[in-house]
Amino acid sequence: MPNTTPPAGSGLDRRQLVALGAAAVAGAASPAQAQAPAAAPLKLTTPCVISTWDFGVAANAAAWKVLSGGGAAIDAVEAGARIPEADLKNHSVGRAGYPDRDGHVSLDASIMNHKGDCGAVAGLEHIAHPISVARRVMERTPHVLLVGDGALQFALQQGFPREELLTPESRAAWQAWLKEKNYKPVANREVGDYGRTYGKDLGPPGGKDNHDTIGMLALDARGDLSGACTTSGMAWKMRGRVGDSPIIGAGLYVDNEVGAATSTGVGEEVIRNVGSFLVVELMRQGRSPRDACKEAVQRILRRKAVRDPDFQVGFLALNKAGEVGAWAVQSGFTYATCDGQSQTRLTPSESFS
Ligand code: SD4
Numbered sequence: 001m002p003n004t005t006p007p008a009g010s011g012l013d014r015r016q017l018v019a020l021g022a023a024a025v026a027g028a029a030s031p032a033q034a035q036a037p038a039a040a041p042l043k044l045t046t047p048c049v050i051s052t053w054d055f056g057v058a059a060n061a062a063a064w065k066v067l068s069g070g071g072a073a074i075d076a077v078e079a080g081a082r083i084p085e086a087d088l089k090n091h092s093v094g095r096a097g098y099p100d101r102d103g104h105v106s107l108d109a110s111i112m113n114h115k116g117d118c119g120a121v122a123g124l125e126h127i128a129h130p131i132s133v134a135r136r137v138m139e140r141t142p143h144v145l146l147v148g149d150g151a152l153q154f155a156l157q158q159g160f161p162r163e164e165l166l167t168p169e170s171r172a173a174w175q176a177w178l179k180e181k182n183y184k185p186v187a188n189r190e191v192g193d194y195g196r197t198y199g200k201d202l203g204p205p206g207g208k209d210n211h212d213t214i215g216m217l218a219l220d221a222r223g224d225l226s227g228a229c230t231t232s233g234m235a236w237k238m239r240g241r242v243g244d245s246p247i248i249g250a251g252l253y254v255d256n257e258v259g260a261a262t263s264t265g266v267g268e269e270v271i272r273n274v275g276s277f278l279v280v281e282l283m284r285q286g287r288s289p290r291d292a293c294k295e296a297v298q299r300i301l302r303r304k305a306v307r308d309p310d311f312q313v314g315f316l317a318l319n320k321a322g323e324v325g326a327w328a329v330q331s332g333f334t335y336a337t338c339d340g341q342s343q344t345r346l347t348p349s350e351s352f353s
Contacts, residue, residue: 097232
């Protein structure tokens with residue numbers, strides 16, 4: 001049975017939501033509905049690195065230091081992902097991430113290399129760099145995914161410092177949220193576009209109403225691919241909730257024969273559709289990164305006839321030839337690309353609305 005309960009705070013009744021969902025699915029089925037014009041495919045030179053959202057520019061710069069020196073893609077994506085994890089202005093990744101509804105900052109991350117090795121942590125608390133713990137899971141355990149207290153225990157054993165990740169600013173935002181306790185994951189949109197659309201300035205990415213995750217994909221000088229994804233998940237989530245980011249095949253997937261993909265947005269929908277794996281498999285069948293991402297978004301929309309108008313999912317993909325593509329449910333998703341030609345390019349993703 002599809003869930004036809006209007007999301008709390010959406011301000012829409014069930015009939016309005018059904019109509020919205022039906023319209024969007026119709027739109028999804030018709031490529032002519034896509035708002036953004038079909039962009040010329042972006043092809044990067046090797047080595048290169050790409051990542052989700054505007055703050056991907058700074059993350060790419062750290063990854064580029066590794067790649068431009070001849071370093072490995074796996075080292076590049078770890079170095080890159082650590083930048084937003086440490087950024088106190090970013091409230092959706094790492095330190096200063098917004099907490100769950102009970103006030104706990106719990107982090108999800110995954111990493112995957114060109115050999116298909118992977119590691120992940122979910123619901124990890126008190127450790128500022130979950131991406132590095134995920135890498136240790138990959139390299140130093142027989143497992144792929146460690147969660148909660150076990151992940152914390154492993155991280156501490158590995159020498160990661162225990163920290164308080166809830167900053168006074170994040171605590172204040174949580175306390176403000178507690179007044180209404182309205183859980184409504186908002187669309188991920190970058191500042192300019194969302195500000196223009198809704199007539200308000202939402203502040204920097206990761207600001208109060210703008211929740212972002214970093215997914216990063218790199219191709220190194222040897223032609224090897226790796227990827228990383230790290231997040232504090234949805235702000236005010238239920239305690240114990242895990243999103244797509246630490247689920248291999250959902251938030252991240254790398255196949256060194258074909259390409260790599262990552263996602264951002266409402267993780268539940270990405271998990272249901274094994275989104276990043278789907279994007280890579282579509283590329284294997286000959287689709288461009290752009291078309292593969294578009295089909296993966298369509299797959300989600302076809303299954304989800306009823307949804308909040310703010311619902312967002314975006315995919316980003318890179319193939320072995322250095323071609324980049326992205327697609328999102330709605331406008332506002334941007335991605336940052338970096339290669340020998342340009343280290344700071346930001347591109348708005350195409351979308352269905
Ligand atoms: C999650 N996909 O935990 C993440 C959230 C996200 O931009 O991407 N925000 O569901």
